[in-house]
Amino acid sequence: MKSELLIKALVASAAAACVFGVHSAKAAEPLTIVSWGGAYSDSQRKAYYEPYMKQTGVKITEEEYDAELGKLKAMKEAGNVTWDVIDVDSAHALSGCDEGLFEKLDYSKIADTSKFLPGTALDCAVGTIAYSTIFAFNADVYKDNQPSVLEDLFDTKKYPGKRALLKKPFGNLEWALLADGVPAGDVYKLLATPEGVDRAFKKLDTIKSDIVWWEAGAQPPELLANGQVVMTSAFNGRIGNAIKEGKNFKIVWDRQEFDWDYWAIPADSKHVEGAYDFIKFASDPKNMSQQSKYIAYAPTRVEAIAMVDPKIAPTLPTYPENMKTAVTTDLQFWADNNEDLTKRFNAWLAQ
Amino acid sequence: MSLAEAAFIQAVDGVPLKIKLARAERKRKLKAVGLVLPLFLFVVITFLSPLLVMTLKSVENEETFGRLDRTREALASWSGQDLPDEAAFAALAADLKIAGEQRLAGEIAKRINYEFPGAQSKFKTITRKVAAMETGPYRETFLSTDAAWGNPKLWRVIQGASGKYTAYYWLSAVDLRQGASGIEQVPANQAVFLDVYGRTFWIAGLVTGLTLVLGFPVAYLLATQPASRANVLMIFVMLPFWTSLLVRTTAWFVLLRNEGPLNDLAQLLIGSRFDMIFTRFATILAMTHIQLPFTLLPIYSVMKTIPPSHVRAARSLGAGPFLAFWRVYFPQTVPGIAAGCLLTFILSLGYYITPALVGGPRDQMVSNYVSYYMNNIINFGQASALGATLLIITLVLYWAYNRLVGIDKMKLG
Amino acid sequence: MSTSERPGNRRGLAGKPGDFVEFIDIQKTYDGETLVVKNLNLSIRHGEFLTLLGPSGSGKTTSLMMLAGFEVPTQGRIELDGRRINDMAPHKRDIGMVFQNYALFPHMTVEENLAFPLQVRRMPRADIEQKVERALEMVQLSQMRKRRPAQLSGGQQQRVALARALVFDPKLILMDEPLGALDKQLREHMQIEIKHIHQKLDVTVVYVTHDQSEALTMSDRVAVFNDGVVQQLATPTDLYERPENAFVAQFIGESNKLRGVVSSQNGKECIVNVNGHGDVRAVPIRANGPGNKTTLSLRPERVRINPTDGVFTNQFDAQVEELIYLGDHTRARVSVLGTDDFVIKLPNAEGVPDLAPGSPIRIGWKPEDCRALDWS
Ligand SMILES: Nc1ncnc2c1ncn2[C@@H]1O[C@H](COP(=O)(O)OP(=O)(O)OP(=O)(O)O)[C@@H](O)[C@H]1O
């Protein structure tokens, strides 16, 4: 009798300890979040990671990457995925989903899809910011008669000097055609034909000898700052931050290439629930509106946009004045043609 | 004494000497094997087996094999030239339905897209469409969705990808492809890889040559100085060795850029600046700097073993300073030169951070492409084929080198 | 080996007509602090075999290197065949050289090693072959012509080095301890071989060694080096029989050393008081008159035991300390005149002496065998 009681008590307390133990372990489970580094990661750290860690006690480990989803695939094949949340660009948000690299999202654990801007609540990824690829110039070099339209980027007579472009066909071919007078609506139709591609490369040919190529988002402001180039394509936030730091750069919003960045959860992540919890936190309108303070990117939730400091608004890609001639990249086109056009692009580079 | 004679010589106990020798040697060999076994296993596990796995990836249809079985069967009797029949369309539809449910359609689409650009979106659309269809006829649906489904080339690609093995990656790695009638060259504006191999070997060769030209005299100086001074000088040679590759590359970036100190100096002296950063010049310069110790050290250590009396002997025998150097000193350094140059050459083949950071657009080397296929577009097959091709060319060169110079002549010191 | 006058011979400070090589007032320092060679004056005659003998560090190699042209004299003049060669490049001197560790070229075969000096002289191929053949025959290595130096024994390598130094018919050959790395038997064999070659070919040899028996066996004349100075230059016989100073007496062969003070001296004889233990009559070579210290040197084989009274003017009581039987002779260590390491060699040909340690004996020697040298 006595012993029976004792056993019961022991079992009960063990069970309690067990339940408690699991709970506490879960609450403290660390997360590994992978993003692009530099000023962008800085803004995420201030807007999300630090407040989240403070609020929940979860330890967040940051990792930097450069869209190397190959690493994720290798981890998946090896059965040891160490990433829990990834910040991906839209091209990879789609392809990663198609290739089964990301979890299909359960929006009930985040927020209703209707709360997000159209096109930002994808199957496997939820939008976090709106950014754009713009071109910027050094206003110390061009004091008056400054570049104002995309055509100026391609005009080395009017605006002599080196310019830097992303070392990928993506975005550059579109700009080349647009600057060559192709209406925005016809760009991808034309790029789908060999003649259209030829025409784009021909346009790029006109400035080829003046191009310096960049590969990482942090490079363009550096290239501008150290005088390596006078103009460069860039992600608007990187230039925005350089301006905040006192650099005399100016952004040209004409034909900005508008795009989104997303949160995704790697398939086979070990902390899926923790990842959802973090994404929910980061998608909260109030939290989301904070990031614009640290980098000039716009929130993807309608309510969050309203909360952004009006003083900041004109620096964001979503500001109506900036959006007037904005173009959006056709991700499906690039999914189909990226490898082919990259080869062509590299063959062209080597010529 | 001839070998035949030797074979008949017998030891005291009547066992032929040759056999006794073989026995004695066997024991020695077993001991040697025992000593190298741990390293050998380590190399097999950490180096050879990944190599093998990667090579397999370059010939396998990992994304599609086993997922298009119905289609393959239905296409078995297809001529390859005209439009396949309804059965083939129905089989593909059935395969895609299952793949769609298992979230595998994306991988299939991606694989077909390598060989038929544009196929990815067409597969996506049709997968969605057939998922909603209970029965056929499928052919009309396919054709009305996209005219590309009427292209026999697309079907040939599907057929090719449905098998276990493919030559696609290897052909592609040498700018070839499977055409309608056999293997053909890819169009000129798609042909990048042969060019890249050529460039890679050229850059590696040039860097090797430069490190030799710069390193040899320094090694000679070091080897002929009294030890106390040589050690101080050695520190200068080794200094870059102790700095991380990235730091050194970045340092070159700072030095060579338009507003950098070198250009400031040029501006001061001749009033103009030069494009140095983002050029082949910068790549070669930075790589030469990084590789210099690798070439120099083996040469130095071989030089240290050459007694100074050899040159003196040559001089006393009537050879002038140059002749004594060239005929007596230099030939003895050849093993060190061989080792140093081979080391630098092979290491240079694998560079990619340095050309990417300081080099021009034309300085991409094979490794850049391996990394691009591996990391960015997740095409492991192509990455493996490129890497393996580089390995094979390197081995062939190594073999040729061995034939010409003799690897036994190589000395690391 | 003619020392007769040849045209073009000039008179050096230290040289006489007929001298082939002359070191004139040579000084050498490596570090600017110590003189490794101090005021070297040395004449080497045409065709002679001259050995530089001396302890380690005495400047032998340095002198040889100055002659070969690998070191520059700090001071003085070197003449070869009447011409000043201080500034002549080594390869223009036409001097054959054999190095201590042979310095054979490891990447060339024996044949190629021998052909090397001929090739650099741009000799016609046929001549080269012929000369190489002859040189190989001379050192009996025709079988080994295709081998690399590493595939030869030490003695064979040595012979190749010798052949290589001779093959281009130099007038002068320098050898720096060429046999140092060989075992005793081979060394003795090679000594004779080298001597024969020297006799056969009309060349001048300057040979460096610190092995005195080697020097005595091979040389026409020996220059004994010590402390950067030539202590004595003489034929082997003179060196042994008539050493001119205590160092040479000690260094060449064995000698007993007795220290004392001159009590009287005339041109032919002096009397030296050895620490109050007795007076010794000796030949005054470097004795500086009464009252001065001197070292007496006496070869062990010149001492007789139990001599008939009156035969020797030097006779003393001694006591046997130790006896060593050495086949052809017996060595006796005795105590005499206040020292106990006085050695006597007793030839066994005259019968093994009937002595035992501890037994008192009487010993004696001729004054002319005892040389009064400098104090050391
Ligand atoms: N290259 C040099 N630099 C400085 N000092 C040297 C050099 N070569 C020799 N010496 C010094 O000069 C002195 C004489 O050296 P040398 O080699 O001439 O002696 P050696 O008589 O040949 O002795 P050994 O019998 O040991 O060969 C030695 O004290 C030696 O330390």
Ligand SMILES: [Mg+2]
């Ligand atoms: Mg010496």
